[in-house]
Amino acid sequence: MKKGGADTARRGSGLWLQGLICGALVTLATPTALLGGVLLLPSVLVYFFDDSEGRATLRAVLLFGLAGSVRPLLALWTGGHSIDTSLSLLSDVTVPVLAWSAQGAGWLLAQAIPLLIRVALEGQTKVEMARLRGERRKLAEAWGLPAHPSDEGEDASA
Amino acid sequence: MSMPPAKPASPRTGAAAPTPPAAANEPLIAGRYAVDLNRPLQGAGGGSAAYAVTDRRDNRAGLMAVQVAHGAPPRLSVFTALAELSDPRLVVPLAYGGVMGREGRLQWFVVCTAPAGPPLWPHEATTIRPWNDADLVARVLRPAAAVLEMLEARRQTHRGLRPGNLFGDPGGSGPITLGCAWAGPPGYAQPALFEPPYMAMCAPSARGEGQIADDVYALGVTLLVLALGRMPLAGMDADAIVRRKLEQGCFQALAGDARLSPMIADLAGGMMAQQPEHRPTPVLLSDPSAARARKVAARPPRLAPQALEVGGIAVYDSRSLAFAVARQPEAGARLVRTGVADHWLRRVLGDSTLAGRIEEIQRIRNSEGGPSDALADARLVMQAVALLDPLAPLCWRGVALWPDAIGSALVADSVDATTRGRIEEVIAQEIPFTWGLARADHCNPMLLRQQAKEQRALLRQRGWAGGLQRLDYSLNLLLPCRSKLLSDRPVTRMRDLLLALEALSGREDLRTMPPIDREMAAFIAAHTEGKLDKQIAGLGDAGEPEDLVIDQLSVLAELQKRYKAPALPGLAGWIVELMGPELKGWHNRATQAARQQAMAEAVPAGDLSAMLALLQDKAAREIDDRDFAAAQAAARNLDIRLARLRASSDARAEAATRLGQEGAAAAGLTALVASIVAALLA
Numbered sequence: 077m078k079k080g081g082a083d084t085a086r087r088g089s090g091l092w093l094q095g096l097i098c099g100a101l102v103t104l105a106t107p108t109a110l111l112g113g114v115l116l117l118p119s120v121l122v123y124f125f126d127d128s129e130g131r132a133t134l135r136a137v138l139l140f141g142l143a144g145s146v147r148p149l150l151a152l153w154t155g156g157h158s159i160d161t162s163l164s165l166l167s168d169v170t171v172p173v174l175a176w177s178a179q180g181a182g183w184l185l186a187q188a189i190p191l192l193i194r195v196a197l198e199g200q201t202k203v204e205m206a207r208l209r210g211e212r213r214k215l216a217e218a219w220g221l222p223a224h225p226s227d228e229g230e231d232a233s234a
Numbered sequence: 235m236s237m238p239p240a241k242p243a244s245p246r247t248g249a250a251a252p253t254p255p256a257a258a259n260e261p262l263i264a265g266r267y268a269v270d271l272n273r274p275l276q277g278a279g280g281g282s283a284a285y286a287v288t289d290r291r292d293n294r295a296g297l298m299a300v301q302v303a304h305g306a307p308p309r310l311s312v313f314t315a316l317a318e319l320s321d322p323r324l325v326v327p328l329a330y331g332g333v334m335g336r337e338g339r340l341q342w343f344v345v346c347t348a349p350a351g352p353p354l355w356p357h358e359a360t361t362i363r364p365w366n367d368a369d370l371v372a373r374v375l376r377p378a379a380a381v382l383e384m385l386e387a388r389r390q391t392h393r394g395l396r397p398g399n400l401f402g403d404p405g406g407s408g409p410i411t412l413g414c415a416w417a418g419p420p421g422y423a424q425p426a427l428f429e430p431p432y433m434a435m436c437a438p439s440a441r442g443e444g445q446i447a448d449d450v451y452a453l454g455v456t457l458l459v460l461a462l463g464r465m466p467l468a469g470m471d472a473d474a475i476v477r478r479k480l481e482q483g484c485f486q487a488l489a490g491d492a493r494l495s496p497m498i499a500d501l502a503g504g505m506m507a508q509q510p511e512h513r514p515t516p517v518l519l520s521d522p523s524a525a526r527a528r529k530v531a532a533r534p535p536r537l538a539p540q541a542l543e544v545g546g547i548a549v550y551d552s553r554s555l556a557f558a559v560a561r562q563p564e565a566g567a568r569l570v571r572t573g574v575a576d577h578w579l580r581r582v583l584g585d586s587t588l589a590g591r592i593e594e595i596q597r598i599r600n601s602e603g604g605p606s607d608a609l610a611d612a613r614l615v616m617q618a619v620a621l622l623d624p625l626a627p628l629c630w631r632g633v634a635l636w637p638d639a640i641g642s643a644l645v646a647d648s649v650d651a652t653t654r655g656r657i658e659e660v661i662a663q664e665i666p667f668t669w670g671l672a673r674a675d676h677c678n679p680m681l682l683r684q685q686a687k688e689q690r691a692l693l694r695q696r697g698w699a700g701g702l703q704r705l706d707y708s709l710n711l712l713l714p715c716r717s718k719l720l721s722d723r724p725v726t727r728m729r730d731l732l733l734a735l736e737a738l739s740g741r742e743d744l745r746t747m748p749p750i751d752r753e754m755a756a757f758i759a760a761h762t763e764g765k766l767d768k769q770i771a772g773l774g775d776a777g778e779p780e781d782l783v784i785d786q787l788s789v790l791a792e793l794q795k796r797y798k799a800p801a802l803p804g805l806a807g808w809i810v811e812l813m814g815p816e817l818k819g820w821h822n823r824a825t826q827a828a829r830q831q832a833m834a835e836a837v838p839a840g841d842l843s844a845m846l847a848l849l850q851d852k853a854a855r856e857i858d859d860r861d862f863a864a865a866q867a868a869a870r871n872l873d874i875r876l877a878r879l880r881a882s883s884d885a886r887a888e889a890a891t892r893l894g895q896e897g898a899a900a901a902g903l904t905a906l907v908a909s910i911v912a913a914l915l916a
Contacts, residue, residue, distance in 0.1 A: 136902045139906050146906070147912075190892075193889075
């Protein structure tokens with residue numbers, strides 16, 4: 077209960093800090109906030125729906141989103157940092173599509189890489205188990221030991 | 235073995251008949267004697283059935299086979315002691331063995347030399363012409379005494395002297411021949427008339443070896459019977475004859491008022507003395523005048539003026555009292571326990587010394603147990619009989635026997651389960667020693683003690699190497715093996731047993747059971763004199779079937795080696811079949827298969843020791859056991875690893891998720907850095 081309470085307090089203070097930063101960003105750097113907000117819209121959506129541990133999906137999506145947003149933001153900052161420039165950049169459809177695609181790719185990787193790793197691990201385990209079972213079967217045959225239960229199951233199913 | 239001189243042709247013995255050729259697989263005794271069951275020899279067996287015999291090896295003439303009663307094996311000692319003997323005055327035992335009879339039942343025979351002439355007392359005759367003194371001395375007494383002297387020198391007794399078992403020469407004027415007394419236990423075929431009363435009161439199989447004085451006694455009765463030409467006390471049963479002999483004295487009881495020549499009366503009277511040491515020796519009998527002159531003054535029994543009644547029998551002297559107590563053990567025990575007997579002995583008979591001894595055992599008995607203690611009563615009766623008549627045999631709960639006849643008494647066909655149980659008690663309680671102590675002047679108690687202890691040890695020995703069955707064979711070395719498997723095969727020697735088992739191995743119905751059964755085990759234990767007791771005892775243990783087969787094989791292999799038996803491939807195959815397809819004693823399957831193969835290859839050679847060595851290779855077994863333990867440990871380790879792998883599925887999923895997410899984050903970070911660098915460079 078104590079730990080849960082501490083987590084809730086930390087989350088609450090984090091939320092407050094995020095709100096403060098966002099508010100400051102919108103107030104002090106409105107063109108950047110506008111451009112960033114549009115380009116990182118998928119990350120914002122993931123922020124609300126990601127329930128993975130440590131928000132790992134959000135992290136990947138956000139990093140890819142930032143990677144896809146570096147060039148437009150740099151262009152905004154070097155192009156006068158105005159609302160017009162921001163809208164001009166957003167009016168180029170390739171800019172948001174590229175940023176959103178990058179975030180999509182980030183989401184995809186966050187989903188696919190664990191799956192691939194798991195497939196690889198399971199495969200490796202199966203190979204190992206087959207090897208051990210083979211050794212066990214050889215021992216049983218050579219010394220008249222009882223078969224391993226899993227082997228008996230295999231025999232029965234066969 | 236020396237041969238007796240060839241006898242003239244005799245239709246009785248079939249000696250002159252030409253030897254027919256031996257038929258294939260003809261059953262032979264001792265590998266040479268063929269018994270012709272179609273040619274019985276009337277009267278030649280002295281009361282037992284006798285048949286003509288053909289010697290297939292040496293064509294020896296003048297032989298016969300005397301049938302042995304079931305459960306009455308002959309003495310082994312006479313075969314060794316008389317083996318080299320060649321004496322026309324004695325029917326000499328040559329061999330012992332069994333052949334299949336007409337009824338499909340094994341019959342046992344003692345092959346011996348055949349008497350040349352007819353018996354002195356024809357079969358079923360009631361009277362004969364009385365013999366004169368000269369013929370009795372020259373033709374009967376002197377030759378018989380000479381033979382008894384020779385037997386005594388060889389530490390043997392005859393125990394079959396009677397007119398029906400003495401044979402004249404064909405001419406009817408020469409010395410007589412002592413007939414076959416070897417086809418049963420000592421005195422087995424003797425009527426009570428010809429036995430001293432202390433032998434006659436025992437069952438025929440329980441009379442024991444006795445001493446040469448007992449043969450002198452029988453010879454004395456024989457002289458008397460031949461001189462009278464009739465059987466005295468004819469029609470009386472054995473107990474009545476014994477009682478009459480004890481009450482009146484043997485000579486008086488038999489001769490009565492008959493008219494006898496002084497010489498025969500003196501000789502027979504001396505030879506029939508109650509005390510064995512009062513009878514003349516065979517050496518003395520060879521000089522009848524000297525034997526006649528030697529008169530030992532035996533004290534006549536003290537007679538009481540009033541009788542004591544024991545179970546309906548009125549007795550007047552201590553010997554008769556002993557006999558009555560022995561025959562009526564319950565009534566006798568009551569008399570002794572309640573003090574009636576010692577009172578009668580002291581007050582009526584006037585023998586205070588004997589009364590004091592009886593009183594002493596009565597006192598001990600009453601201090602040991604209550605009136606219902608049957609065992610204490612039996613012990614009391616046994617001691618009372620021994621004290622009242624020290625010449626009497628051991629009497630235990632109605633059974634009278636001499637300690638050296640325990641063996642033959644145990645196996646006699648006539649012995650019922652109750653009597654067998656009584657004899658078992660005698661052995662279990664070491665009664666012969668107690669009996670010997672009560673009559674120490676007439677025996678060696680220490681020797682009896684040693685024998686009693688040995689017998690008790692065998693009785694108490696556990697497993698198949700002990701018990702009554704072991705005693706049956708240990709005390710009767712010529713008792714055929716009574717295994718049901720061998721019902722049609724004569725087996726009295728170990729070598730015969732192995733050959734019989736080899737022959738039995740062809741029977742498919744037997745090959746599912748181990749070759750050695752309980753009866754055979756006892757037989758083997760007795761004939762190997764305890765050297766295989768340890769292995770044999772294990773045969774009766776209910777263990778793993780394969781262990782049992784190995785135990786059987788070890789016994790059989792030892793026997794094959796010890797008795798130099800030929801190859802036994804049939805028996806070897808029987809054992810291999812019992813072992814089954816797997817040699818369970820070995821763990822490694824490859825080793826099992828190799829040993830099984832080697833066992834199968836060893837079968838045709840029939841070498842049981844080689845097969846046993848294959849199964850009991852100690853060094854290889856140790857290696858096999860050690861490797862098996864290692865294999866078990868390795869299997870356990872593999873099982874644990876497999877279980878761990880199976881149980882780690884969730885952990886793998888979690889690791890995959892964690893690694894995947896970190897990978898995705900790393901890729902995103904890389905992309906971000908690359909993007910920033912690219913943007914800056916651009």
